[in-house]
Amino acid sequence: MRIFAVSDLHVDYRENARWVSEISRVDFTDDVLILAGDISDSLERIERTIRSMAERFKKVLYVPGNHDLWVLRSKGVANSFDKFEKVRAAVEESGASLDTFHGRTTTIVPLLGWYDYTFGEPSAELRRRWMDYRACRWPAEMLERDVTEHFTGLNEPVPRPENPVVISFSHFMPRIDLMPTFAPQRARFLLPILGTELLEQQIRRIGSSIHIYGHSHVNRRAVRDGVVYINNAYGYPSEGYITAKRLLCVHEDAA
Numbered sequence: 001m002r003i004f005a006v007s008d009l010h011v012d013y014r015e016n017a018r019w020v021s022e023i024s025r026v027d028f029t030d031d032v033l034i035l036a037g038d039i040s041d042s043l044e045r046i047e048r049t050i051r052s053m054a055e056r057f058k059k060v061l062y063v064p065g066n067h068d069l070w071v072l073r074s075k076g077v078a079n080s081f082d083k084f085e086k087v088r089a090a091v092e093e094s095g096a097s098l099d100t101f102h103g104r105t106t107t108i109v110p111l112l113g114w115y116d117y118t119f120g121e122p123s124a125e126l127r128r129r130w131m132d133y134r135a136c137r138w139p140a141e142m143l144e145r146d147v148t149e150h151f152t153g154l155n156e157p158v159p160r161p162e163n164p165v166v167i168s169f170s171h172f173m174p175r176i177d178l179m180p181t182f183a184p185q186r187a188r189f190l191l192p193i194l195g196t197e198l199l200e201q202q203i204r205r206i207g208s209s210i211h212i213y214g215h216s217h218v219n220r221r222a223v224r225d226g227v228v229y230i231n232n233a234y235g236y237p238s239e240g241y242i243t244a245k246r247l248l249c250v251h252e253d254a255a
């Protein structure tokens, strides 16, 4: 059983949706797929994508990204927490899971999150331009920090698996030193909204050997304090210079 990972499919782009539809229906039937968020803001597209992946893989594991919780175009959705519940129900109905998965020698732990400015304070320009500030809606008085604590709180109590290999995954970035120094200016401008140190604390308590993350769209593999961090975002069509645009096998379970 191989474990593959990809994030940020953004199937609203026709070429991205085509890539998903062309994934083999025979090559991955014994394998697990980690989908680390940002499929689409459309619930219907999220459902369709998950269903098509669930037909191809033995097991699909998912956490939502920020785009998945946009409510700007969602009818009958009170706020982004309500959208989260609807996404969770639709995803589980379509054949994926947001729960910890145990293979024979590998455990995979999904971690919910958001961003809380532990990586820096947002500039006035970022506040003006970052779409989440308009496309997400939170209950009155809730700040990003509260949203982050809410989602990371849902990960508690985090498991402490006994399997030899533990893989955790999140949409958001758990530590800022994962951003390469060659990162494009656009990505550096976005540092405050990339993630939260709360995720890093959970990863350490879980005892992860590998952590998969998305959101930055900068593909990379880096070792930090003994943990291998991998970003395999599919990204936007224009991001060919920072994304490999392929499924990545991150581990092979001994089963």
Ligand SMILES: [Fe+2]
Residues within 6 Å of the ligand: 008, 010, 038, 065, 067, 215, 217
């Ligand atoms: Fe994304």
